[in-house]
Amino acid sequence: MAEQYDLVVIGTGTAAMVAAMRVRAAGWSVAIIDYRPFGGTCALRGCDPKKMLVGGASALDHARRMRGNGVAGDVHIDWPELIAFKRTFTDPVPEKHEHRYDEKGIHTYRGHARFTGRNSLTVDGESLEARHVLIAAGAEPIRLGIPGEEYFATNEDFLAMERLPRRIVLVGGGYIASEFSHIAARAGVQVTILQRGKRMLGHFDPDLVGWLMDKFREIRVDVRLRTTVSAIEKDHAGFVVRASSEGGDATFDADLVVHSAGRAPALDALDLEAGGVAAEKGRLKLNEYLQSVSNAAVYAAGDAAQEGPPLTPVSSHDAKMVAANLLEGNRHRPDYRGVPSVAFTIPPIAAVGLSEEQARQQDLKFQTKSQKASDWFTARQAVEKTYGFKVMVEDDTGRIIGAHLVGPHADEVINLFALAIRHDLTADNLKTTMFAYPTGASDIGYML
Ligand SMILES: Cc1cc2nc3c(=O)[nH]c(=O)nc-3n(C[C@H](O)[C@H](O)[C@H](O)COP(=O)(O)OP(=O)(O)OC[C@H]3O[C@@H](n4cnc5c(N)ncnc54)[C@H](O)[C@@H]3O)c2cc1C
Numbered sequence: 001m002a003e004q005y006d007l008v009v010i011g012t013g014t015a016a017m018v019a020a021m022r023v024r025a026a027g028w029s030v031a032i033i034d035y036r037p038f039g040g041t042c043a044l045r046g047c048d049p050k051k052m053l054v055g056g057a058s059a060l061d062h063a064r065r066m067r068g069n070g071v072a073g074d075v076h077i078d079w080p081e082l083i084a085f086k087r088t089f090t091d092p093v094p095e096k097h098e099h100r101y102d103e104k105g106i107h108t109y110r111g112h113a114r115f116t117g118r119n120s121l122t123v124d125g126e127s128l129e130a131r132h133v134l135i136a137a138g139a140e141p142i143r144l145g146i147p148g149e150e151y152f153a154t155n156e157d158f159l160a161m162e163r164l165p166r167r168i169v170l171v172g173g174g175y176i177a178s179e180f181s182h183i184a185a186r187a188g189v190q191v192t193i194l195q196r197g198k199r200m201l202g203h204f205d206p207d208l209v210g211w212l213m214d215k216f217r218e219i220r221v222d223v224r225l226r227t228t229v230s231a232i233e234k235d236h237a238g239f240v241v242r243a244s245s246e247g248g249d250a251t252f253d254a255d256l257v258v259h260s261a262g263r264a265p266a267l268d269a270l271d272l273e274a275g276g277v278a279a280e281k282g283r284l285k286l287n288e289y290l291q292s293v294s295n296a297a298v299y300a301a302g303d304a305a306q307e308g309p310p311l312t313p314v315s316s317h318d319a320k321m322v323a324a325n326l327l328e329g330n331r332h333r334p335d336y337r338g339v340p341s342v343a344f345t346i347p348p349i350a351a352v353g354l355s356e357e358q359a360r361q362q363d364l365k366f367q368t369k370s371q372k373a374s375d376w377f378t379a380r381q382a383v384e385k386t387y388g389f390k391v392m393v394e395d396d397t398g399r400i401i402g403a404h405l406v407g408p409h410a411d412e413v414i415n416l417f418a419l420a421i422r423h424d425l426t427a428d429n430l431k432t433t434m435f436a437y438p439t440g441a442s443d444i445g446y447m448l
């Protein structure tokens with residue numbers, strides 16, 4: 001006899017947890033499933049552990065920048081100790097999450113979930129019946145279809161490394177490659193990035209990325225652009241990565257090869273066909289309420305849905321919309337205006353709203369103010385030359401339509417621009433706000 005639930009949630013990440021808790025609070029019976037330790041990507045294999053390692057690398061970078069300016073002596077990363085520090089956060093997560101679900105009366109299942117019908121699932125042999133199903137299964141590294149793909153280390157492997165390899169090759173040149181290279185290089189690893197695209201960090205402003213590239217050079221990360229990886233081979237000494245570029249074919253030796261070439265919704269194992277859940281080219285077909293267009297019992301949220309950018313705050317926002325739609329009927333559409341994004345390089349780079357190119361494509365009339373501001377107090381105080389911005393303001397309305405920052409505090413200051421964009425604040429609104437001085441935010445007035 002199958003267990004019956006009002007809602008069965010596949011996944012235990014941010015999207016799953018937020019939706020499960022909200023729906024359960026309204027009195028529904030809820031089950032939640034994961035084949036990995038409970039907690040999801042952000043808490044266990046993404047944002048949080050990454051930021052803990054970035055903390056160590058940033059401390060080292062700051063101390064080195066201050067050398068000759070009142071801070072003496074060298075510092076170094078003690079990798080095993082840094083990983084142990086990271087584990088003080090990550091290790092307790094699964095148990096804490098399970099405990100929270102137990103406390104709220106949410107039933108937990110461990111195993112792979114798979115549809116067996118429009119309202120039924122199996123979890124490694126156990127049958128569940130569901131009035132509704134939420135697919136919050138997240139994303140997984142895309143398959144590149146190259147020989148030796150099985151040798152890739154994942155983000156999970158990198159963030160769990162107990163010992164540092166001497167040479168790392170990162171395949172891809174987006175968020176993961178940028179962040180991991182900045183951590184690893186500070187820890188003394190020889191890092192190479194093989195990026196198919198013509199520049200790094202395609203999600204960020206090209207001029208600001210250009211300024212940030214000075215930093216990649218300074219920390220000796222070898223960035224190869226327009227370079228496509230074609231194979232990974234294992235040899236007695238480690239791995240050989242084969243790649244091709246305009247200049248011809250080349251090989252790169254590595255002790256670790258990390259996948260940083262993009263992530264796609266984790267749908268393969270779900271047997272969507274058995275559930276009558278339509279998908280196309282690896283993406284679920286959803287309506288504006290995040291509901292499957294072919295099975296009204298099924299919703300999706302977060303990285304599995306990828307209706308908005310695959311970021312944690314979006315997973316949480318999606319989950320709130322789905323929970324509200326389940327409880328109140330389909331009335332709530334996700335709103336992805338003003339989603340800020342940060343790549344935690346050292347220093348960080350950030351963006352919110354439209355890129356200059358998008359604003360032009362939309363035929364908007366706007367003014368752009370942009371400057372590399374290495375001589376501003378914020379940069380000089382941090383002894384960090386990589387500091388700059390680009391802000392776009394619409395002519396007629398004075399609304400801020402896009403903001404792009406790189407340098408000290410960019411990861412925090414971007415949130416003020418996100419507030420402005422999401423709530424239609426004007427440049428004047430921000431200019432007439434008093435920000436504490438001297439802080440990163442106190443530069444905003446000069447960026448407008
Ligand atoms: C290295 C890295 C760093 C990142 N850093 C940031 C950052 O700094 N800021 C930010 O905003 N975002 C960041 N992200 C993105 C962010 O982690 C994701 O957008 C977010 O975690 C997605 O949450 P989710 O709930 O949609 O999915 P997840 O948290 O991925 O949860 C999905 C869960 O479903 C489980 N699952 C999948 N299939 C099945 C199945 N068939 N049966 C049972 N369980 C299943 C998985 O095991 C997983 O635990 C980062 C991502 C990575 C990889």
Ligand SMILES: NC(=O)c1ccc[n+]([C@@H]2O[C@H](COP(=O)([O-])OP(=O)(O)OC[C@H]3O[C@@H](n4cnc5c(N)ncnc54)[C@H](O)[C@@H]3O)[C@@H](O)[C@H]2O)c1
Nearest residue numbers: 172173174175176195196197228229260261262263310342
């Ligand atoms: N700070 C953050 O918010 C953060 C950090 C890490 C990851 N993430 C999320 O995780 C997702 C995945 O991150 P990611 O860095 O893997 O992807 P990404 O989309 O940021 O970058 C992937 C890069 O890989 C390149 N590429 C693809 N195939 C290649 C090949 N065969 N050879 C060489 N290069 C190739 C692409 O040109 C692209 O630049 C991101 O989209 C992001 O949403 C977010």
